[in-house]
Each structure stands twice: as structure tokens, then as C-alpha cells.
Amino acid sequence: MFYREAGDFKTSYVDDSQTFPIRVDRYGYYALLAVAFGVLPFLVNDYWVNAVLLPFLIYAIAAIGLNILVGYCGQVSLGTGGFMAVGAYACYKLMTGFPEINIFFHVILSGGITAAVCVLFGLPSLRIKGFYLAVATLAAQFFLVWLFNRVGWFYNYSASGQINAPERTVFGIAVTGAQNPPWAAYLFCLVFTVGCALIARNLTRGMAGRKWMAIRDMDIAAEIIGVNPLKAKLTAFAVSGFFVGIAGALFFSVYLGAIEVGEAFGINKSFLVLFMVIIGGLGSIFGSFAGAAFLVLLPVFLKNVLVGGLGWPTDLAAHLEFMIVGALILIFLIAEPHGLAQLWRVTKEKLRLWPFPH
Amino acid sequence: MLDASEGHVTADGRKIGGVVMEMRNITLRFGGVVAIKDISFDIREGEIRAIIGPNGAGKSSMLNVISGFYNPQEGEVWYKGQKRPPMKPYQVAQQGIARTFQNIALFEGMSVLDNVMTGRIRQMKTGLLAQALWKGRAEAEEVANRAAVEKIIDFLEIQHIRKTPVSRLPYGLKKRVELARALAAEPSILLLDEPMAGMNVEEKEDMSRFILDVNDEFGTTTVLIEHDMGVVMDLSDRVVVMDYGKKIGDGTPEEVRSNQAVIDAYLGVAHD
Numbered sequence: 001m002f003y004r005e006a007g008d009f010k011t012s013y014v015d016d017s018q019t020f021p022i023r024v025d026r027y028g029y030y031a032l033l034a035v036a037f038g039v040l041p042f043l044v045n046d047y048w049v050n051a052v053l054l055p056f057l058i059y060a061i062a063a064i065g066l067n068i069l070v071g072y073c074g075q076v077s078l079g080t081g082g083f084m085a086v087g088a089y090a091c092y093k094l095m096t097g098f099p100e101i102n103i104f105f106h107v108i109l110s111g112g113i114t115a116a117v118c119v120l121f122g123l124p125s126l127r128i129k130g131f132y133l134a135v136a137t138l139a140a141q142f143f144l145v146w147l148f149n150r151v152g153w154f155y156n157y158s159a160s161g162q163i164n165a166p167e168r169t170v171f172g173i174a175v176t177g178a179q180n181p182p183w184a185a186y187l188f189c190l191v192f193t194v195g196c197a198l199i200a201r202n203l204t205r206g207m208a209g210r211k212w213m214a215i216r217d218m219d220i221a222a223e224i225i226g227v228n229p230l231k232a233k234l235t236a237f238a239v240s241g242f243f244v245g246i247a248g249a250l251f252f253s254v255y256l257g258a259i260e261v262g263e264a265f266g267i268n269k270s271f272l273v274l275f276m277v278i279i280g281g282l283g284s285i286f287g288s289f290a291g292a293a294f295l296v297l298l299p300v301f302l303k304n305v306l307v308g309g310l311g312w313p314t315d316l317a318a319h320l321e322f323m324i325v326g327a328l329i330l331i332f333l334i335a336e337p338h339g340l341a342q343l344w345r346v347t348k349e350k351l352r353l354w355p356f357p358h
Numbered sequence: 359m360l361d362a363s364e365g366h367v368t369a370d371g372r373k374i375g376g377v378v379m380e381m382r383n384i385t386l387r388f389g390g391v392v393a394i395k396d397i398s399f400d401i402r403e404g405e406i407r408a409i410i411g412p413n414g415a416g417k418s419s420m421l422n423v424i425s426g427f428y429n430p431q432e433g434e435v436w437y438k439g440q441k442r443p444p445m446k447p448y449q450v451a452q453q454g455i456a457r458t459f460q461n462i463a464l465f466e467g468m469s470v471l472d473n474v475m476t477g478r479i480r481q482m483k484t485g486l487l488a489q490a491l492w493k494g495r496a497e498a499e500e501v502a503n504r505a506a507v508e509k510i511i512d513f514l515e516i517q518h519i520r521k522t523p524v525s526r527l528p529y530g531l532k533k534r535v536e537l538a539r540a541l542a543a544e545p546s547i548l549l550l551d552e553p554m555a556g557m558n559v560e561e562k563e564d565m566s567r568f569i570l571d572v573n574d575e576f577g578t579t580t581v582l583i584e585h586d587m588g589v590v591m592d593l594s595d596r597v598v599v600m601d602y603g604k605k606i607g608d609g610t611p612e613e614v615r616s617n618q619a620v621i622d623a624y625l626g627v628a629h630d
Contacts, residue, residue, distance in 0.1 A: 013504040014497065202492035206500060207475075207482045214465050214476050221463035224425055225539065226451030226479040235486060283467065 019201050036190055041183040049182035054255045056296045057189040058247050063276040063288035064200045065243025070274070071282035072204055073236035074216030075125050079118075079137035081269035082144035083241055085261050086114045087248025089154050092163045095176075095253065096156060103168035103176060107192065107249045114245020115238040117144075122237030126230055141270055148261040162260050165253040176253045185254045192250060196243050201285050203239060212236050213283070244273075279332060281341025290340035298325055365403075368595065375403030378579055379424070379547060384433035386419055386603075393419040394430065395603040401547065406573055406580045408590045410614075411600035412623060417583045418460060420600070421549050424581065425457050426450030438546075452480055456545035458536045460552045460583075466525040470516060470535050471507070473524055477542030478503045507542050513575070514538050514568060530561040534568070541572060548572070548580045554589060562586065566593060591615065599623070 008023050010016040020026040044053065062084060069077050090110035095103065121140040125133050148154050155163050167177025174180040175188040203209055211232040214222035223229050252259050259265075272295065280291020299321055306317035336343045350357070365375045379401040386394040394416045401407050409417045422428045423435070426447045435442040437453065445453075456477070465473050482499055489496040511517055514534050519527060524535060533553060540548055553569065554562045566589055572578050584590050590597065591611040599607035599614055601623040607614045614620055 013501045013508075017497075017500060017504070199490045202490050202496070203486070206489045206492070206496055207479070207484070208486055208489050210468070210472055210476045211479070213468050213472070217465035217467045218463050221459065221465070222476075224427060224447045224451060224457060224463075225477060226448050226543070227476075228446075228448045239486075 017205060019198075019205070033194070036194075037187075041187055044183055044186055046182045049186045050255070051300055052297065053186050054189055056292055057186075057193040058250045058255055059273065059276060059292040059296055060193055060289050061196045061250070062244050062247035062273045063280060063292045064196055064285060065240045065247065066273050067277045067280075067282065067284070067288045068200060068204070068212070068243070069236050069240035070277055071284065071287070072209060072216065073212040073233060073240075075122070075233060075236060076130065076134040077137040077240070078134050078267070078270045078274065079121060079140035079144070080244055080273040081265040081267060082141040083114050083118055083244045084248030084251060084269060085144055085148055085265035086117045086241075087111065087245030088252035088259060088265065089148050089163065089261075090114065090245065091249035091253050092156075092165070093154065095166060095168060099166070099168075102170065103253065104170060106168075107246055107253070110249035111242040111245040114248065115241040118237045118241025118244070119234050122234055122241075125233050125237070138267075138270075141267055145261055145265060160260075162258055163252070164258040168253070176257065178257065180254075189250055189254055192246055196246060197285055197289075200239075200243070204285065208235065208239075216283075275329070279329060279339055281339030284339070284341035286344065287339050287341030290344070294340065295325075298328065372404060372574065373577070374405045374595065377401065378403045378438060380436040381420075381423070382434045382436060384420075384423060384430045384435070386416075386423060386428055386430045392603050394423065394600075396433070397600070397603075397605045398433075399598050399605065399608055401579060401581060402596075403579055404573070404577050405595040406569070406582060406593055408582045408584060408594035408597045409600060410584065410587070410590055410597060414602075415600040416603040417600055418551060421457065421551050421581070421583060424547070425455055425549055451543070454480065454543070454546040455549065456540040456543040456547075457549035458533075458540050458551060458553060460555065462529075462532045462536055464524045464532055464536055464539070467523070469521050469523055470527070470538075471511075471520045473535055474507050474511060474538045474542050475503065477539040478507060480543050481506075506544075510538050510541050513571070514541075530557055530564075533557070533561075533565065537565075537568060537572075541576075541578070544576075546579060548578050550580060550582045550584075552583050552585065554584060554586055562589060569593060 010021070015021070018026075020029055040053075062080060066077065066080050069075050087110045090113040091106050094101070094106040094109055098106070121137060124136040128136060149161065155161055158164075165176045167174050167179060169175065170184075170188060173184045175184050204212075211222070211227045214225070214227050215229060215232045219229060222232070248265070252264070256264060276291035276295050277288060278291070279294055280289070281287025302321045302324055303317060306312045306320060307314055312320075332340070336346075365373065367373055377400045380398075381400070382398050384394055384397050385392065397420070409420055411417050419428060423430050426445045426449065429444045465476065468476070482503055484496045484499050488494065511520055514537060516531065516534055516538060519531065524532065527535065537550070537553065550569070554565050557565065569580065569582070570593060573580055582590070582594060594611060596609060597607070597611055597614045598605060599617070599620045606619040606623055607617040609617075
């Protein structure tokens with residue numbers, strides 16, 4: 001009724017393979033982009049940017065990256081935290097080593113470096129599958145964190161072992177450092193999030209995505225019809241690493257500004273991003289956003305309701321928050337094991353016929 | 359037997375060309391078990407070649423040798439006049455040998471269209487960067503190949519399910535989608551492993567019609583494993599009969615039907 005695809009005919013294969021084939025979806029997407037780029041930067045304050053928007057945008061990139069590996073290619077990874085750390089430290093070394101180059105390129109290069117590291121740790125996937133691969137990537141997680149803690153070159157031998165993002169500007173406006181205006185940080189991350197989502201969508205709707213999904217669904221059959229498993233798996237690791245590295249670089253340089261590797265990129269981070277992917281929906285770009293939104297916004301929302309609304313003490317609210325988030329995750333997964341993306345698909349199916357389902 | 363000359367025309371007017379693939383003295387062992395024992399036969403361009411035999415005769419192993427999934431311990435595979443070195447299955451597929459599976463091996467999480475498009479892997483060569491940008495080369499290639507795939511979808515009459523996830527389809531349609539995926543590769547040899555297993559009479563008739571039409575329309579060389587003798591005798595130009603890993607007969611359906619060794623293998627003989 002409200003959700004119309006009737007009369008929305010496709011007359012060419014180009015039209016049929018576009019990102020949002022249904023007109024209503026497409027306009028909604030354009031409107032969302034217009035608000036995100038044109039309206040929000042003028043409205044947001046420091047709290048909104050740092051508590052909600054930045055973590056959402058950055059985790060969305062990481063979730064897209066992990067979704068390509070786990071959701072599309074079927075290779076389980078528990079190394080996301082470690083790979084984000086690679087992005088962060090690559091960005092730090094580039095920022096301090098080549099201050100004359102724009103931060104924009106540093107972030108992209110960090111993604112490239114992470115992609116290379118990710119491919120290296122993806123090599124075992126050619127031999128081992130499933131849980132065993134998860135354990136192998138877990139080794140990457142612990143090794144990388146240990147490496148960045150121990151080798152002084154990575155943190156420029158600073159006394160604290162922390163790394164701090166120096167101030168860097170884009171078009172004369174600071175996006176990193178202590179003095180960056182919130183809207184600039186937000187816009188900088190938004191550009192990367194939109195760019196990454198578009199690239200991910202382009203790859204997954206074309207032949208690269210089909211090869212990954214073929215490997216995921218039935219690897220032997222995929223090989224017999226002509227998919228080179230080595231290349232397909234390693235490109236998935238590379239693309240995934242590229243996105244995760246960008247997320248790590250932004251997380252460090254724009255969002256936190258100063259990090260200690262074990263705290264910021266520990267095993268918790270790997271699980272957090274993996275949960276985002278699972279709750280959002282495996283094999284769905286939209287699901288990556290939904291999952292990131294769910295796990296970033298829900299704690300903020302609960303805190304505001306419990307502390308701000310009901311006036312509970314902060315520590316009590318913090319504990320309850322854990323319990324409620326945990327319970328909600330369980331409920332969601334029992335109600336819809338395929339995640340929020342599937343829930344959204346079902347809703348759309350229902351809305352096509354509503355209010356006359358027969 | 360057919361004469362050795364290069365090519366002839368069948369009674370129903372189809373052109374059969376020269377030898378496109380030749381198996382020379384193939385022996386395949388799994389440990390102590392000999393699955394295929396010193397088998398030689400050839401496949402001619404444009405013909406429908408059946409491999410038959412009782413259960414466990416080694417038919418599927420033979421198909422797996424052709425598609426590169428198994429490498430035989432002895433013997434040579436000659437393809438298009440050249441000896442084929444040991445290859446990975448995906449390299450064999452890149453050479454233009456496509457197949458379907460005895461137990462359907464479709465990609466369950468993908469739509470019918472995506473499954474069939476995956477079959478075009480040989481024709482789609484755009485690099486990862488161009489695909490990331492989409493506009494330009496990747497899109498042009500996608501559209502061109504989509505057009506080719508749509509022809510096959512049309513041909514096999516599965517237009518109405520093109521956007522349906524494969525996991526929702528009934529068995530008979532899945533078999534047809536699998537054929538479509540193999541055909542999408544525009545193979546020079548099409549291997550069909552029991553395309554009619556578990557089908558009812560109507561579905562078998564449909565599938566037989568498709569196999570004949572494909573051969574007729576595209577001139578696709580087809581190698582077929584099938585248990586339904588009626589189907590095999592009707593469809594195929596030449597038949598290889600296997601039993602316990604050995605070749606016991608080779609020739610036209612009429613020749614095979616009157617071959618005493620074949621009759622013995624199927625009906626059994628008294629061992630004393």
C-alpha cells in the first residue's frame with residue numbers, strides 16, 4: 001500500500017542492477033544523503049558527534065568490512081580489533097612521518113596497509129575452515145596488539161606507549177587533534193562511510209561478490225565452475241582489511257585522538273564488530289549499518305532514559321544497561337536469526353500488501 | 359562403429375565434428391581400490407555422448423577426471439588436440455568445460471539470476487578496482503553478460519523465478535537452474551551427471567527436450583551420465599558402457615543394446 005513497486009518498470013539491465021531498484025527506496029536514500037550532508041552538520045553539537053555519530057559511522061565501516069569477509073565470503077574472523085589497530089598505527093606513522101601529505105590520503109593508505117596485513121593472516125584460510133580459521137585469526141588479534149605494545153618504533157618511542165593524533169587539516173579546517181570542530185570530524189567520517197558503503201555495494205553486486213558468495217555457499221562447486229578459491233578468499237580478506245583499516249585509522253585519528261592499543265583494540269573490539277555483523281545481518285550492507293546503529297545507539301539511549309529520564313544513579317544504570325542490551329540481543333536473535341536486515345526485508349514484503357494481506 | 363573420418367552428419371541433420379576430447383588409457387585408483395581401469399574413449403564435437411553402467415561402475419569418477427577434480431594415476435587426457443597437464447578444477451573450467459552435479463550444487467544463498475551469472479565467470483574479466491567504481495567497464499561488462507544470461511534463462515523457461523532465492527525452489531527447477539548455470543559458460547563440453555535422477559516422467563521429458571534443444575541450438579558437445587535406459591538410448595549418439603571400472607562397450611545405442619557383455623552386466627550372468 002505505502003510501499004510501492006507497482007508501475008516501477010525496468011526497461012534496461014542497467015536499471016535492473018542499480019543499488020536501489022525500487023523508486024521509493026531510491027528517493028529515501030537521496031533524502032537521507034541530503035540530510036546527512038546538508039542539514040546535520042549545522043545542527044550537531046559536541047555531544048551528538050562524539051557519543052553517537054562518530055562511533056556509528058566508524059563502526060559501520062568496520063562492520064561492512066567484516067561483513068564482506070564473514071557474511072559474503074563465509075570466512076570467520078576474530079581479528080578485527082587487531083586489524084583496526086594496524087589501520088590506526090599505520091595512520092599514526094604516516095601522519096607523523098609525512099605531515100605535508102593530506103590526512104585524507106593517510107587514511108586511505110592505512111586501509112591499503114591493513115589490506116596487505118589482512119591478506120597475510122588470511123593465507124591459512126586456504127587450508128582451514130570455520131572455527132579453526134576463527135582461532136587462526138584470533139592469533140592475529142593477540143599478535144598484532146602485542147606487536148604494537150612492544151615495538152617502540154610503532155609508537156615513536158613515546159614514554160607512555162600511547163599514540164596521539166597531531167592536528168591535521170582538510171581545506172584549512174582541522175579534522176584531527178584537540179581543536180577540531182565537531183561538524184568537521186563528522187563530515188570527514190561521513191565521506192569515508194558513504195564511499196566505503198558504495199564500494200562495498202558495487203563489489204557485492206558484481207562478479208567479485210558472486211565469487212565470494214559462491215565460495216561461502218559451496219566451495220567445491222565454486223571451484224569446479226571456475227572460481228579460483230585462492231584469489232576469491234584473498235581478495236575478500238584484502239577488501240575487508242581495507243575497510244577495517246580505514247575504520248581503525250578514523251577511530252584513532254578523528255574519534256579518540258589518543259589511544260593505548262590494548263585498551264582500544266583488544267579482543268572486545270573484535271567481538272563487538274562481529275556482533276554488529278551478526279545482529280545486523282550477514283551478507284547485507286544495510287545490515288552492517290543497522291547492526292552498528294543498534295550496538296552504538298542502544299547504550300546511549302538506555303543511559304539517557306535511565307539516568308536522564310528516571311534519575312537513577314549512574315553505576316546502577318551502567319550495570320542494567322549491560323543486562324538490557326544482552327537480553328535484547330538474545331530476543332532479536334531468537335525472533336530473527338538472520339538479523340535486522342532480514343527483519344527489514346520481511347517488513348517491506350508485508351508493507352507491499354498492507355492493509356489487505358489477502 | 360563410426361568411421362574415423364573427420365565429421366559427418368547424423369540422420370536428423372546435426373553436424374558431428376572431429377574429436378574434441380580423448381581419454382587415453384585412464385586409470386584412477388583410491389588407495390587399493392581401482393575406480394577406473396585402463397579406459398580409452400573419445401568425444402566428438404557436437405555429439406551427445408552417454409556414459410552408462412551399473413552402480414559403482416566408475417561413471418561419476420570418469421566425469422570427475424574430465425572436469426579435473428581427480429587426476430588419474432595413469433593415462434592422458436587430450437583436449438582440442440593437446441595433451442592436458444594436471445590441472446586444478448577451476449583451470450579446467452576456464453578452458454570451457456562446464457558441468458552439473460548428481461546432487462545439486464547450486465549456491466543456495468543467491469538468487470537464480472546470480473547463480474546463472476556466476477556461470478559467466480569465464481567471460482567476465484574486469485578487475486577489482488573497475489568493479490569497485492562500477493560505472494564504466496564493470497557495468498558495461500555486467501550488462502553484456504546479463505543479456506547473454508537472459509537468453510539462456512529464456513531458453514530454459516525460468517524467467518519467472520529469476521529473482522527468487524535458489525533455496526526456495528523445488529527440486530526439478532533447481533536441476534534446470536543448474537543446467538542454466540553450466541550453459542551460461544558457453545562450454546565447449548557440457549558434462550551432465552544424472553540430470554534426470556529423482557524426476558517424474560513429465561520432468562524427465564522436459565529435461566530431455568532441453569538437452570536435445572541445447573545440442574541442436576548451440577551445437578554443445580554433451581557428455582551424459584544417466585540411469586534411465588530409455589532416455590539414454592533416445593538421446594545419445596554414442597554410448598560408453600562401464601562396469602567395475604572397465605569399459606565393456608562403446609558404440610551407437612543399437613550396437614550397445616545388442617552387446618553381450620553389456621547385457622550380462624545389467625542382467626547378470628551365472629558365475630561358476
